[in-house]
Amino acid sequence: MFGKIKLRLFAVSVVAILLSFFLQGTLAYYSTVGTATNVVTTGNIRFLIHEKTDQGTEFPKEGVYIVPGDVVSKQVSIESDCDHPFYLRVKIVYGIDSQELSAEECFKLNVDETVWELRDGWYYYKGIVQPGQTTPNVFSHVEMVGAAMDNRHLGKTLTLSVVAQGVQSENNPVNGTDTYTALGWPQN
């Protein structure tokens, strides 16, 4: 009696196992999910302003002592420090630690206007600064104009600052070397 029950149980189990194989074949499926974290980044325009002497050394940050008529070696160039080409403009800002005096006439720069075009107080580089490229010098010497300086300038500190701005040249075409017509120059 007990043996017969065992046999039936065995038969039912076999049938169930066989059925499960068929069911697996027709109904069951696997589902898998994979996640992708996608990254979008934007570029930028970066550059370095180099100020050197004709000896190839850095122009001293503390400045130099001058007398009227001196010609100071100061070579200013801009080096691209990004992966994108850009247009460039440079402005020279003069200063003096005195309310009564103006420094503007005291300096005379030898800007190469075949490469730099003066427009509205800015010198526009007539080409495109490519990644890794360094521009020709904006100027290489500064002459302290004797006629514009007198005893009132004695002991005063005169400053000459170089301000540069860049704007992307990709998707921003200009006509020839008219880089001042490019879109995106800051308003100031």
Next chain:
Amino acid sequence: MKKILTFSLLLALCFSFSLVFQGESSRVIYDGSSRNFIFDVDGTASPTDLFANFKSVMPGDVKTQKITVKNDASNKIKVRLYLRSLGAVEGSEEFLSQLTLQVKQSEDNTMAYMFDAAADRPAQLSDWVCLGTLYSGGEVNLDVTLLVPTELDNRYSSQTGLLTWEFRAEELPLEPGDPQPPPTSDMPLSWGWIVAIGLCAVGVVLLLIWRRRARDDEDEE
């Protein structure tokens, strides 16, 4: 000579590494044996980043990225593949909302744009979208286009935005009407073999019964 050999080996090594990721197309592979997705991508920014071409983008850029989704499962099953977007990762919403993303299936252009909206949103991909049912080795290609507006503000320079996509694979058994895979060495046994094995099994059973009976007869004697 040794130096030349070393140099050649190094060159070959570099070349073989460069073949791992070709740069043009990112690949999402459904691996049937591990039941996982494998992302064959550049991987510099994220190990699952499918947007290799969307790096260092500039205002006015229109960049495209091809993504190939492949079924690398066994030829006994077919796989239904789905895609959905979870949108921008927290913190990336504002930046990505400035950009437009378009996704379309490039196989034969039968499916128009699946997605065309600001990049931070899931838009039409908020629900699972079926990319198709692929047999073993089958592929589906997606063309993703990123549009960066010319007027994108300077404050968005040097930004990073993260966008999450999910792929889902459902394994389904092959049905009678499905195209039959080409015969390979790992194909199931043919009917001839099954009959042969069955006959052998019956033979073994008969042999065992005959031996038992012979033993019983010996015992009775």
